[in-house]
Amino acid sequence: MKVFIGAENIISPLGNSAEENFLAICEGKTGIRAISNANFKQDETLYLAKFKEGFESSKILDNCFMSLAVKPTVLYSEKTKVIISSTKGYIGEGVENALINVVKRFVVGKPFKNQPIIISNACISGVLGIAKAGEMIRANLYENVIVIGLDFLSDFVTYGFESLFALSKQKIKPFDENRTGINLGEGCSVIVLSKNENIFKNKPLEYVSGSSSNDANHISGPSRTGEGLYRTVKKTLELGNVKPEEIGYISAHGTGTHFNDTMEAIAFNRLGLENVKLNSLKGYYGHTLGAAGLIEIAIAMQQLKSQIIVKSLGFEANEKDEKINITTKTEPAEFTTLLKTASGFGGGNASVIIRK
Template sequence: MSYIGAEVIISPLGDTAEENWNALAQNRSGISFVEGAGYTGEGMYLAKMLALNTTRRFKNLLIQALTKVSELIDSQIITSTRTIVIISSTKGALDTDIKDQFAGPAAALSRHFKLANQPITVSNACISGVLAINTAGKLVEAGIYEHAIVIGCDVISDFVVNGFQSLFAVSDKPCAPFDNARNGITLGEGCGAVVLSTSKDIFKETPFQLLAGASANDANHISGPSRTGEGLFRSVIKTLTSNKIDTAEIDFICAHGTATIYNDEMESIAFDRLSMSNIPLSSLKGYFGHTLGAAGLIETATSIQMMRNSELVKSLGYSEKGTSKPLNIITVNEKRRLSAVLKTASGFGGGNASLLIRSI
């Protein structure tokens, strides 16, 4: 067990966790129609940070996130020799320099804050964020470091837009996770961060407990989800058993829910196999779009905000059952005390990962 808190969210909905929470509580989405975007310039829906049109956006977002983190904890932790920074990203600064996607920005972050240890970057497709938080939690639990700061970030580029368009995986409307009419993802960009620590005293606001979980590969396909949800099923089972948590204790599932036909169907099958179909569940992609390597951080930070505010926000974009197995999708905001939350992620390369957050 380690403590988790000091959550930061930078997205089209705002620059702090509070601003983002206020938008979510009003069910406001960061997705908008962006003229001229897309391979043929036809325009498309994106969760794009429209004010963020500077160069070196990836590096600048990392610095902005760590600056905000330093305001939420004992700031000496940042430069401690007992602290590791873990970055989660799929494409890093590819839009600035395809040949220096990670090393340069990580070194710049290190210099800017005079970090004592070289940051590690986790790049494991869409499970990067959950995997990075689990890694951070376990490094802290094992006593290898006392504190770990995890920053997830990805920015929208022509490269990524063209790629997902070439796979016919992009929705023609704002994405509609788990809905019957869903037809693909909406790409998003942003940055999220959390801090893990052996000590709860470093946090200015009460932290939560991270019960770090396991990852599992589908061993099925490099770019399509398993038809049986095997990897997600195994990941969640391992996460529950290694933490001695019973399904009945989980108050909310923050699912992956990309809004592609096959991903959401796979998740419904996995949750059915896990006997979790009745637990309130949502995807946050309708608010933030799919932020790839940032998604696990943004969505875990949002889950913590839901716990702080004792409120479930509705799964935006959902109106009608669209999976073969039933799910308890949240359709209206609801005040409710949340003691334990399950966060899952699945992605290209067959990866699946999960973690648990519990209130102290």
């Protein structure tokens, strides 16, 4: 069964639609900015991709959902399921029920026939949400699945990553040999998968396959051999009956931490994908955690539709070992099939393949 994927939407510091976001990226803009006294001791500048003050988290989600480019009847159809991918939900507003409140507030006034579910698998939540949506449609459980990714910045999360010494004191440099850690970001993205091509207002792409794999190595550090990432990509290729040489673009995870980016480079070399054009979008968005997979898949889809691959912002020079083909320019590219990957705390790794 062919599964279609489309109607991608993004609300982020870079813009209020996927098109606005993609245009900003093509112009080389970034949502990351210097915020003074943002650390725990309130004496250092942090680089964060942060909305302007005064927004409401649940309004951003509502706007992103309500402006989807699909037939309006799809949103509340009995054949439609909603998945929300998030790590910390509304934690900035209080610890109690921080995640479940996302659903509780979202359903108010919306006549969903099926209860929305939350997937919370750290930084792979978004990519995993898309993979699960594809499986649900193929298994004939639902005809349409709307996947939402969201996470918002909070002192809780910022101080947490600071306590792990994971935050860079500069703008993020994913995959660069001189990278120094992550920048955090926030945003919301929604993508629709369906067995019906005609629910989409614009021509959708094809969702091919997806999977996940734990790397059984360490709860907060990536495997040195890239085992979990290697396994999920291998599985996703097999499930989709796609040969490695068909992949024309990889939207990698690329957080900008030393260990993560090396792990990814090792895995892509093991997979024979080292020459495929690859970028990390975190130079534009920072790490948006549970939203990252959705935002980055939406931008990957924009790249596939427009046949442009954007530069991996912040990258200058490859590491000496385990070289991969990281983009240094935003330029036209002919490709039909893309691979999106994510890796995260708890040993999670996930991947999906999408094609024209």
